[in-house]
Amino acid sequence: MKNLLYTAFLGVVFLSTFTSCKKSDSPLTKVTPVEVDSIAANYYEQYLKLYPLEATSQGDLRYNDQLPINIDKDFISGEISFYNSVQNELKKLDYQSLNDEDKTVYDVLDYTLKDKIERYAYHPEYIPFTQFGGLPLDFPLLGSGEGSQPFKTEKDYEDWLKRMEKFPEWMNTATENFREGIKKGIVLPKKLVVKMIPQMKAEELTSSDLDKNIFYGPINNFPKNFSSAQKQKLTQKYTEVIANQIVPAYIKMGEFLENEYLPKARTTDGINA
Numbered sequence: 001m002k003n004l005l006y007t008a009f010l011g012v013v014f015l016s017t018f019t020s021c022k023k024s025d026s027p028l029t030k031v032t033p034v035e036v037d038s039i040a041a042n043y044y045e046q047y048l049k050l051y052p053l054e055a056t057s058q059g060d061l062r063y064n065d066q067l068p069i070n071i072d073k074d075f076i077s078g079e080i081s082f083y084n085s086v087q088n089e090l091k092k093l094d095y096q097s098l099n100d101e102d103k104t105v106y107d108v109l110d111y112t113l114k115d116k117i118e119r120y121a122y123h124p125e126y127i128p129f130t131q132f133g134g135l136p137l138d139f140p141l142l143g144s145g146e147g148s149q150p151f152k153t154e155k156d157y158e159d160w161l162k163r164m165e166k167f168p169e170w171m172n173t174a175t176e177n178f179r180e181g182i183k184k185g186i187v188l189p190k191k192l193v194v195k196m197i198p199q200m201k202a203e204e205l206t207s208s209d210l211d212k213n214i215f216y217g218p219i220n221n222f223p224k225n226f227s228s229a230q231k232q233k234l235t236q237k238y239t240e241v242i243a244n245q246i247v248p249a250y251i252k253m254g255e256f257l258e259n260e261y262l263p264k265a266r267t268t269d270g271i272n273a
Contacts, residue, residue: 039089065162071170073125087113136250144214165241189269197258198254200251
C-alpha cells in the first residue's frame with residue numbers, strides 16, 4: 001500500500017500543469033492523517049479536485065465535467081489555504097522518527113507545497129496564458145476528441161458540454177487578470193502578444209463550419225453504437241455551445257489582445273524586465 005501511495009504521489013508532485021469549482025465551492029476535505037502516506041494520499045486526492053483536467057489526463061474520470069476557474073482570486077486563495085493545511089499536517093510528524101522512504105515522501109511533498117505557495121507571490125494569474133501554453137491552447141486538443149478527454153459514451157459527451165459551458169467564464173476571468181496585470185505593470189512582451197492574437201483568431205477555433213472547427217471533432221466521429229436520436233440530440237447541443245459560447249470566447253479574446261493588451265505590452269524581454 002505504501003509503495004502504491006508513494007508512486008501515485010510522486011506522479012502528481014512533478015506534474016507542471018496548473019489547469020470547475022464554483023467560487024463558493026470548497027476544495028478542502030478535513031482529515032487528520034497520522035502518517036506521511038496518509039497526508040500524501042489526501043494531498044493527491046484534493047489536488048485532483050482542484051485541478052480536474054489533470055485527473056482527466058491521468059485517466060481519472062470522476063471530474064470530467066468540471067473546469068476550474070483556477071485563475072480566479074477566490075480559487076487561488078482557497079488553493080493556498082489548502083497547501084498551508086497540508087503543511088500544518090506535516091509539521092505534526094516527527095521527521096527524525098521516519099524511515100528513509102517516508103522521509104523522501106515528506107521532503108518531496110514539503111518542497112512541492114512551498115514551491116506552489118511561493119509562485120503566487122509573483123502573481124502568475126496576471127499572465128493567465130501565453131503563446132506557448134495555457135487553457136486556451138490546451139482546450140482545443142481536449143475538445144477535438146484526440147486528447148485525454150474521452151468521447152466513448154453519451155455521458156462523456158455530456159461531460160464535455162459542461163466543460164465547454166464554463167470556458168467563457170475562464171476567458172472572461174483571464175481578460176480581467178490581463179487588465180489587472182496592466183495596472184500592476186506585469187505584462188507580456190509585445191513580440192509574444194502578436195503571436196497570441198492569430199492563435200485566438202485561428203479558423204479551426206472560430207469557424208462555424210463543422211468540417212473546419214476542431215471542436216466539432218467528436219460530432220464528426222460518433223461511436224458506432226450511438227443511435228440516430230443520440231447523434232441528433234448531441235449534434236444540436238454541440239452546435240449551439242460551440243457557435244454561441246466557444247467561438248465568441250476566442251474571437252473576444254483575440255480582439256482584446258489586439259486592441260487593448262498589445263498597446264500596453266512591453267518592449268523589453270525577460271522575466272526580470
